[in-house]
Amino acid sequence: MDRAQLGEALRELRKASGKEAKAVARGALMSASKLSRIENARLMAGAGDVERILTAIGVSDEVKAEYAEAAREAATEATAWRLLKRAGVHKGQQAAKALEAQMSVLRLFQPALVPGLLQTPEYIRAVLRRHDLTETSLERTIAGRLERQAVLYESSKELRFVITEPVLRWRIVPPAMLAAQLDRIVSMSRLTNVHVSVVPLLAEQRDIANHAFVIRDDRMVTVETVHAEMVVTDPRDVALYSDKFRRFEHTALAGDEMRCFLEGIRDEFLREQDSRWIPPSIG
Incomplete structure (x- = not known):
């Protein structure tokens, strides 16, 4: 049950009870405008909201439990990676591209890998190889991620990335490729x-x-776990991720200071690469 279906169900239950919206809102300890937004799917109702609304309506405990669980599921939707792989991993890139086309502000926190929108083709390939894709699926997914990167050049959108230092040093590609990846970020x-x-x-x-997450327009958070991709829409939960992002951004390097920091790590990789070069023998 999604937000629209839940709101419609709550509205129909209220109407069936014969109670006015103002009376139900008062009994649920919320404003009439909030109840209206929930019923019309403009606001995601939390499990607590649903329980209070249904208590004010006067339904059974069984019905309350059923709809409270529906609210929890609607607020956090998870799709297992195995299901995404079965449908086609490249389709996940298409879905992400559609979301990015609609958003105005993206905030991404990444403690493990370079964010996909900033990845080089070589880095993308290394990341995706862990999914055991067919060569055709791999190439289509790489192409899809590269197409998504066009959003970086849309001046009407604001994109904010916060990454941790280990991301810059994680050796999933050879030193020379890591150096190129850092140049790309700069x-x-x-x-x-x-x-x-x-x-x-x-x-x-x-x-x-803890883990990577993406916030889009303070409306939706996408969280990647080991087994699934989770979508969070409850405003209270979205706020938790927004606060976490701000805290990390506050302690991070930015601007020229950040670029100088990245260039220092890049130079380390270049020196390492050069030290492995063996000159040809003479004579």
Whole structure:
């Protein structure tokens, strides 16, 4: 049951009870305008909201439990990676592209990998190979991710990335490719609508870098776990992720300081690559 279906069901239950919206809202300890937004699917009702509304309506405990569970499921939807793979991983890129076309502001926190929108083709290939895709599916997915990167050049959109220092050093490609990947991040950070921040390991932290997440327009959060992709829409939960993003962004390096930091790590990789070069023998 999605937000629209839940709101419609609550409205029909209220009407069937014969109670006015104002009376139900008062009994549910919320404003009439909030009840209206929930019923018309303009606001996602939390499980607590649903329970209070149904208590005010006067339904049975069984009905309350059923709809409260529906509210929890609607607020957080999870799709297992195995199901996405079965449907075609490249279709996930198409879905992400559609979401990015509709949004105005994207905020992405990444403690494990370079964000997909900033990845080089070589880095993308290395990331996707862990999914055991067919060569055709791999190529289509790489192409789809590269197409998505066009959003970086849309000046009407604001894109904010916060990544942690280990992301820059994670060796999923050879040193020379990592150096090129860091150059790519530096280059993209110079776009006026793209903001890249890096949390250095030496920065004092009061938060935990649990996992990656993407916030779109303060409406939706996408969370990637080991087994599934989760979509969070409950405003209270979205706010938790927004606060977490702000805390990490506050401790991160940005602008020229960030670029200098990345260039220092890039130079480390280039020196390492050069040290492996063996000159040809003479004579």
